[in-house]
Amino acid sequence: MRRMNMKVKPGQEVTLTIKRLGINGEGIGYYKKQVVFVEGSLPGEVIVAKIDKVYPNYATAKLKKIRQAAPERIAPPCPLYDRCGGCQLQHLDYEAQLEAKKDHVIQAFERYTHLTADTLPIKPTIGMVNPWGYRNKGQLQISTAGNQVMAGLYEPGSHRLVDLTDCMIQHPLINDVVAKVRKIIQHLNIPVYNERKRTGVIRTIMVRVGFQTEQLQLVLITRTEEIPRLKELLMEIRYHIPQLTSIWQNIHPAKSSKIFGEKFKLLWGERHIIERLGDLSFKLSPRAFFQLNPLQTIKMYDQVKAYAALTGQENVVDAYCGVGTIGLWLAREAKEVRGMDTIKEAIEDAKLNAKLNGLANAHFEVGRAETYFPRWLKQGFKPDVIVVDPPRTGCDDQLLHAIVQSQAKRLVYVSCNPSTLAKDCRVLFNAGFKLQEIQPFDLFPHTSHVECCALLVR
Numbered sequence: 001m002r003r004m005n006m007k008v009k010p011g012q013e014v015t016l017t018i019k020r021l022g023i024n025g026e027g028i029g030y031y032k033k034q035v036v037f038v039e040g041s042l043p044g045e046v047i048v049a050k051i052d053k054v055y056p057n058y059a060t061a062k063l064k065k066i067r068q069a070a071p072e073r074i075a076p077p078c079p080l081y082d083r084c085g086g087c088q089l090q091h092l093d094y095e096a097q098l099e100a101k102k103d104h105v106i107q108a109f110e111r112y113t114h115l116t117a118d119t120l121p122i123k124p125t126i127g128m129v130n131p132w133g134y135r136n137k138g139q140l141q142i143s144t145a146g147n148q149v150m151a152g153l154y155e156p157g158s159h160r161l162v163d164l165t166d167c168m169i170q171h172p173l174i175n176d177v178v179a180k181v182r183k184i185i186q187h188l189n190i191p192v193y194n195e196r197k198r199t200g201v202i203r204t205i206m207v208r209v210g211f212q213t214e215q216l217q218l219v220l221i222t223r224t225e226e227i228p229r230l231k232e233l234l235m236e237i238r239y240h241i242p243q244l245t246s247i248w249q250n251i252h253p254a255k256s257s258k259i260f261g262e263k264f265k266l267l268w269g270e271r272h273i274i275e276r277l278g279d280l281s282f283k284l285s286p287r288a289f290f291q292l293n294p295l296q297t298i299k300m301y302d303q304v305k306a307y308a309a310l311t312g313q314e315n316v317v318d319a320y321c322g323v324g325t326i327g328l329w330l331a332r333e334a335k336e337v338r339g340m341d342t343i344k345e346a347i348e349d350a351k352l353n354a355k356l357n358g359l360a361n362a363h364f365e366v367g368r369a370e371t372y373f374p375r376w377l378k379q380g381f382k383p384d385v386i387v388v389d390p391p392r393t394g395c396d397d398q399l400l401h402a403i404v405q406s407q408a409k410r411l412v413y414v415s416c417n418p419s420t421l422a423k424d425c426r427v428l429f430n431a432g433f434k435l436q437e438i439q440p441f442d443l444f445p446h447t448s449h450v451e452c453c454a455l456l457v458r
């Protein structure tokens with residue numbers, strides 16, 4: 001990386017005009033051609049910021065004063081917004097958030113491909129009518145302040161917990177379950193995990209809710225396998241939250257940023273909760289990935305279906321399939337669907353889900369997309385349409401290579417990271433694919449995240 005001659009210094013106050021939003025929702029301004037990221041500032045604003053940290057190619061600064069506010073600036077509705085870090089864009093009007101997310105995708109393609117704002121075939125971001133209470137899953141850290149048990153998120157870059165009593169982007173049932181469980185932990189005096197001392201038991205609570213079914217899955221993530229007063233804990237939880245479908249324990253002894261440890265134990269209730277998307281039902285075990293915003297997911301999967309343009313004759317691949325949602329969404333209009341995912345429990349769920357929905361033409365395997373897809377090609381399987389929905393890191397090179405080698409004419413790329421989408425598209429463009437259309441979706445209102453569905457053809 002080229003080292004720039006940075007002229008700003010930590011502690012220095014600078015006046016900036018903010019030009020655009022960065023990928024994490026911070027405003028980007030230039031001070032004598034040096035890039036400065038300022039959290040909480042918006043495009044078009046003139047601000048005063050105090051330089052915080054200086055890096056070779058950019059600096060970060062704290063917003064001190066807004067000299068001229070953007071017309072799209074609004075008062076953040078959540079009282080904890082400034083501290084929590086779960087949302088990054090609540091100070092921006094919702095329509096402007098949708099515009100900013102589209103711009104974010106354009107920036108990624110301008111950076112990594114030959115396409116520009118004028119040539120990228122991008123549509124306006126599809127948003128929500130009511131962009132609140134959309135999350136079907138909450139993961140709250142448990143900690144104590146004095147004698148008080150708290151459940152919340154850590155302030156960004158710190159180990160200070162922000163106590164979240166009423167998160168505005170979570171389904172209200174999740175807030176209700178969390179509030180009750182923390183009270184019960186407090187009442188029974190169950191030891192709470194202390195990260196610094198590596199003592200205590202309960203570290204995190206995960207709650208997932210089916211929007212259509214209101215089934216509720218609770219996971220207590222613990223440092224030790226033994227939970228003191230477990231019997232009473234389960235009785236109290238079941239008494240105060242009778243609508244729960246299951247209570248799981250996940251044992252996570254390690255000091256790691258991963259949410260789950262290896263071992264799950266069903267403490268009470270059903271192994272799965274059921275969620276319905278459209279007229280399909282999905283069984284979900286606690287480890288399996290499931291899109292966080294079910295209302296927007298339906299719109300996105302319909303877009304995948306439109307892009308796949310199936311007639312009933314096609315072989316379809318659902319790479320990175322999770323519990324099989326996309327593959328099953330397409331199965332009725334396909335000859336055969338094959339999906340794969342590395343999480344064993346997700347594939348067990350996917351197989352159950354194929355049965356549950358009477359879709360005998362959908363098959364799922366545990367394994368890496370980059371291993372299975374080339375293997376299927378070697379075995380003579382001829383995919384017509386490939387759908388990929390990789391994690392934030394994008395598709396593995398081996399998978400991209402095999403996609404190019406296959407005869408598939410249509411590739412539908414679902415992405416939660418515009419940068420890796422654009423980088424993977426560059427590889428595919430060089431191999432003869434063309435981007436026909438890209439549709440951004442707002443799956444995570446008030447955060448800086450954007451999901452995309454892209455159609456590539458050749």
Ligand SMILES: C[S@@+](CC[C@H](N)C(=O)[O-])C[C@H]1O[C@@H](n2cnc3c(N)ncnc32)[C@H](O)[C@@H]1O
Nearest residue numbers: 289291320321322341342343368369389390391
């Ligand atoms: C963004 S999720 C998509 C899941 C699913 N398509 C959906 O809409 O719910 C990405 C999935 O990729 C899986 N995964 C990660 N790396 C993988 C790999 N190398 N091969 C196959 N699956 C992988 C994860 O377990 C996760 O379920």
